Amino acid sequence: xxxxxxxxxxxxxxxxxxxxxxxxxxxxxxxxxxxxxxxxxxxxxxxxxxxxxxxxxxxxxxxxxxxxxxxxxxxxxxxxxxxxxxxxxxxxxxxxxxxxxxxxxxxxxxxxxxxxxxxxxxxxxxxxxxxxxxxxxxxxxxxxxxxxxxxxxxxxxxxxxxxxxxxxxxxxxxxxxxxxxxxxxxxxxxxxxxxxxxxxxxxxxxxxxxxxxxxxxxxxxxx
Amino acid sequence: xxxxxxxxxxxxxxxxxxxxxxxxxxxxxxxxxxxxxxxxxxxxxxxxxxxxxxxxxxxxxxxxxxxxxxxxxxxxxxxxxxxxxxxxxxxxxxxxxxxxxxxxxxxxxxxxxxxxxxxxxxxxxxxxxxxxxxxxxxxxxxxxxxxxxxxxxxxxxxxxxxxxxxxxxxxxxxxxxxxxxxxxxxxxxxxxxxxxxxxxxxxxxxxxxxxxxxxxxxxxxxxxxxxxxxxxxxxxxxxxxxxxxxxxxxxxxxxxxxxxxxxxxxxxxxxxxxxxxxxxxxxxxxxxxxxxxxxxxxxxxxxxxxxxxxxxxxxxxxxxxxxxxxxxxxxxxxxxx
Numbered sequence: 001x002x003x004x005x006x007x008x009x010x011x012x013x014x015x016x017x018x019x020x021x022x023x024x025x026x027x028x029x030x031x032x033x034x035x036x037x038x039x040x041x042x043x044x045x046x047x048x049x050x051x052x053x054x055x056x057x058x059x060x061x062x063x064x065x066x067x068x069x070x071x072x073x074x075x076x077x078x079x080x081x082x083x084x085x086x087x088x089x090x091x092x093x094x095x096x097x098x099x100x101x102x103x104x105x106x107x108x109x110x111x112x113x114x115x116x117x118x119x120x121x122x123x124x125x126x127x128x129x130x131x132x133x134x135x136x137x138x139x140x141x142x143x144x145x146x147x148x149x150x151x152x153x154x155x156x157x158x159x160x161x162x163x164x165x166x167x168x169x170x171x172x173x174x175x176x177x178x179x180x181x182x183x184x185x186x187x188x189x190x191x192x193x194x195x196x197x198x199x200x201x202x203x204x205x206x207x208x209x210x211x212x213x214x215x216x217x218x219x220x221x222x223x
Numbered sequence: 224x225x226x227x228x229x230x231x232x233x234x235x236x237x238x239x240x241x242x243x244x245x246x247x248x249x250x251x252x253x254x255x256x257x258x259x260x261x262x263x264x265x266x267x268x269x270x271x272x273x274x275x276x277x278x279x280x281x282x283x284x285x286x287x288x289x290x291x292x293x294x295x296x297x298x299x300x301x302x303x304x305x306x307x308x309x310x311x312x313x314x315x316x317x318x319x320x321x322x323x324x325x326x327x328x329x330x331x332x333x334x335x336x337x338x339x340x341x342x343x344x345x346x347x348x349x350x351x352x353x354x355x356x357x358x359x360x361x362x363x364x365x366x367x368x369x370x371x372x373x374x375x376x377x378x379x380x381x382x383x384x385x386x387x388x389x390x391x392x393x394x395x396x397x398x399x400x401x402x403x404x405x406x407x408x409x410x411x412x413x414x415x416x417x418x419x420x421x422x423x424x425x426x427x428x429x430x431x432x433x434x435x436x437x438x439x440x441x442x443x444x445x446x447x448x449x450x451x452x453x454x455x456x457x458x459x460x461x462x463x464x465x466x467x468x469x470x471x472x473x474x475x476x477x478x479x480x481x482x483x484x485x486x487x488x489x490x491x492x493x494x495x496x497x498x499x500x501x502x503x504x505x506x507x508x509x510x511x512x513x514x515x516x517x518x519x520x521x522x523x524x525x526x527x528x529x530x531x532x533x534x535x536x537x538x539x540x541x542x543x544x545x546x547x548x549x550x551x552x553x554x555x556x557x558x559x560x
Contacts, residue, residue, distance in 0.1 A: 128315035131275055132376065133304035134332040142328055146319035222319050222360040 004193045014181065015197060021095045021176035022205075026163045028099040033106035033159055038152075040066070040107065041114025042140055052126070053136055066108040074105055074166050078173055085173070098175025102166055106159055113155035117148040150221035157213025161206050178202055224253035224416050225274070225384065230283035231440075232269050243269035244280070245440035251433075253383075256410050256417040258427040258448070260463055261437035267420040270437070271386050274418065275307045276300060288383060305333045308377030308415075312389035314369040316361040322348070322372050323357040329379035347375040351405065367398035374405065378413070385409070387419035391426060403429045424467045428452070428520055436460045449520045453490050454552070470514045470529050482511070482533035485543065488552040489526035498549045499528070506542040508534035529556075 008015075040062065046052060047059040072080070078101045082092050085100040125147060129139045145152075168179020178198050186195025232244040244266045251257045261267040272278040274285060276292055285292045287307065295303055316325050326344045335343065348354045351371035361369055370390060377385055387406065391399040407430045410417050421427065427434050427448060435445040436459055444451065444460050452468070455461045470486075477484070489498070503510045515528040532539045543553050 122313075122315065124311060124313055124315040125317060127277055128309070128311060128373075128376075129317075129328070131277055131304060131307075131309040132329045132332050133301045133380070134328065135301065138328070138332060142320070142331070143317055147317060149319065223362050 002192060003196055007191075007193045008197055011185075011194060015178075015194075015201070018176055018178045018181040018198075019201065021180075022164065022167055022178045024095050025099050025102055025167045025170060025175060025177055026160060028096070029102035029106045029163055030156070030160060032099075032103035033110040034156070037107045037110030038114055040111040042118065042144065044111060044115040045118040045144070046136065046140065050123075052130055052139060066111055069104065069108045070112070074101070075169055075172060077101055077105055078169060082173070093174035095170070095175050095177065098167070098170035098173055098177075101173070102163060102170070105166060106163055109162060110155065110159045113158060114148075114152055117151035117155055118144055120151055121147045150217045150223075153217040153220065154213060157209060157217075160209050160213075164202065164206060164209075178205075224288065225249075225251035225418065226284070226286040227251075227270075227274075228284040228286070230270070230273060230285065231281050232266075232273055232278060233281040242266075242440045243278075244273060247283075247437075247440070247442050249435060249442060249445065251416060251418060253416055254410070254414050255432040256407070256419070256430050258431035258434040259418070259420045259437055260422065260424060260427055260434060261420075262422060265437040266440035267437045268388060269440075271388050271418060271420045274384075274386055275304055275309055277309075301332070305380045306382045307384045307386060308380075308382040309386040309388065310370065310373040310377050310390045312392045314361070314366075314373045314393075316369060316372055316376075318361050321358050321360055322353065322364070325361070325372055326375050326379055329376045333380045335380075343379065347379060350378070350409075351375045365398075366394050367401060370394065370398075370402050371405070374402075374409070378409065378415075381413075383416060385415050385417045387417060387421075389421055390419065392421065392423065399423075399426070400429070406430060424463045428467055428518070432521065436463065449491075449523055449525065452518070452520050453488060453525055468516060468518055468527060470527070472513050472529065476513060480511075480513075480531045482509075482531040483539050484513075484529070484531055484556050486554040486556050487526075487528045487530065487546060488554075489524075489528075489550070490552070491523045491525070498546055498551055499530075501549070502542050502546050506534075506545065507538045508532050508542045 044059065044062055044066070047055040081101045081104060085092050085097045088100050089096045091097050121144065126139060126143060129143045167175070167177045168183065170177050171180030171183050178201055182195055182198035185191040186198060227247055227249040230244055230247045231242065234241045234243055247270060259267045259270065269278060273280045280293055283293070287303070290303060292300070292303055317328065320328070323344050326347055327340050330340050330343055344357070345354065348357055351374050353368060353371050353375070356364065356368065361372065364372065391402050394402060403426060406417060409415055419426065419431070431448050433446065434448050434451060435442045436457065437443065438459055444455070444457050451460060452464055455464055487499070499510060502508070509532070511531040511533065513529045513531060515526070517524050517526045532542060546553050
């Protein structure tokens with residue numbers, strides 16, 4: 001069975017719905033990842049050895065939790081988090097439910113990216129801020145975040161693209177989305193038309209996100 | 224002003240402990256420019272970084288204006304740091320913030336009210352002659368301009384001390400001179416005590432009042448810059464001085480000398496040429512200049528001449544003791560300096 005244009009048109013509404021679901025899941029989980037992952041990444045960085053809030057206990061505790069969540073395969077996380085999903089989303093199926101697991105996976109991922117971005121800052125710049133008598137909060141807001149923002153934007157891009165890939169597995173909990181559509185129709189039912197359309201949409205989506213991310217990162221960098 | 228007592232800094236590495244600063248005791252007076260010289264690894268960088276506790280000393284005390292910094296923590300330490308400015312070899316400006324914002328950052332650290340920040344930033348920019356660069360990002364500035372921003376940031380909260388960590392080592396000679404003049408001006412006009420570390424003796428010669436020479440974490444020589452230049456005690460100090468005042472005479476010339484080779488040094492008010500002329504006239508010796516220079520250190524001349532004296536041994540000895548009587552320091556040498 002080859003590509004069938006008419007078939008694609010009849011499934012148009014379904015594709016559109018799936019596309020909307022993908023965006024919905026990414027938007028929620030990305031927002032959560034930024035709101036929790038960013039502070040967590042900063043915490044991991046500033047409590048590191050030799051930095052102004054050095055604290056071995058905090059660093060190793062949070063580092064351990066982050067590594068633990070990151071080492072669990074997403075598909076297992078998706079199932080393991082069903083009880084939590086029930087509490088937070090009120091249901092265990094649908095895009096909202098899938099967003100819970102996506103968020104949990106994205107938080108440590110993004111936190112590590114933020115930590116790596118902060119590591120790229122010249123230690124001397126941080127030291128100069130310490131020497132000036134700045135408070136830790138000032139250093140975070142006025143030195144760390146501005147200096148790392150271009151790199152963090154690249155990290156956001158990377159996180160979104162990973163979320164696009166993860167969201168394909170959301171079908172396991174009835175999450176829907178483009179990836180789920182590809183699996184349900186294209187893979188299980190040998191529907192090549194849907195397979196091709198969804199893959200093309202995913203390719204275009206990822207390209208666009210990457211382009212936009214690169215462009216933004218470059219535009220805000222004053223170096 | 225700054226009292227450093229038995230200061231030591233020991234680094235723990237995988238291969239055991241390394242001593243960065245070893246039992247250093249120094250006293251720096253208010254209003255002076257104090258230079259610390261040494262090769263890389265001599266511990267001078269560790270020492271200056273201990274002065275504002277960027278590095279926590281292992282033992283010893285640092286008293287600035289009567290406060291022992293090593294006892295301070297958190298808020299108290301931050302407050303003390305407001306009054307200790309620091310500039311760096313690589314400037315370390317916030318690259319994503321404008322020149323004005325970089326300076327404002329230091330003012331914010333001191334809780335300066337917002338309505339006073341702009342005025343103070345303009346004032347500081349004027350002091351370092353960068354008024355037209357307020358809204359420019361550091362990437363658009365030259366090295367010398369970046370260091371000026373660094374200086375403005377360091378002076379933002381009216382510090383009593385300015386620490387300079389190899390502040391001119393990344394700059395070309397002309398820019399170095401301009402920055403050194405600015406530092407001297409700041410020292411004089413604002414009466415800020417300056418402590419600088421460098422491996423360039425030129426810097427010390429240019430602006431320092433007193434100096435210390437460091438090797439393996441210890442201070443091996445310390446004193447007035449003029450005194451040290453005219454009478455260095457250690458080999459290391461002589462080595463450093465020869466980088467500025469060098470008497471390189473080709474070997475072939477030295478070998479061709481048949482008379483006695485002497486190094487004559489005149490300090491300050493002794494008019495060197497006059498003494499030598501008188502000597503040649505009064506004694507039956509011939510003088511032959513091989514090298515000579517007059518260095519001005521802290522605006523005082525220091526004359527150094529390398530010459531060959533020819534004649535009877537007896538006459539030469541008399542000539543030398545005559546020169547010594549007239550205030551010259553004479554050293555018989557075989558190979559120049």
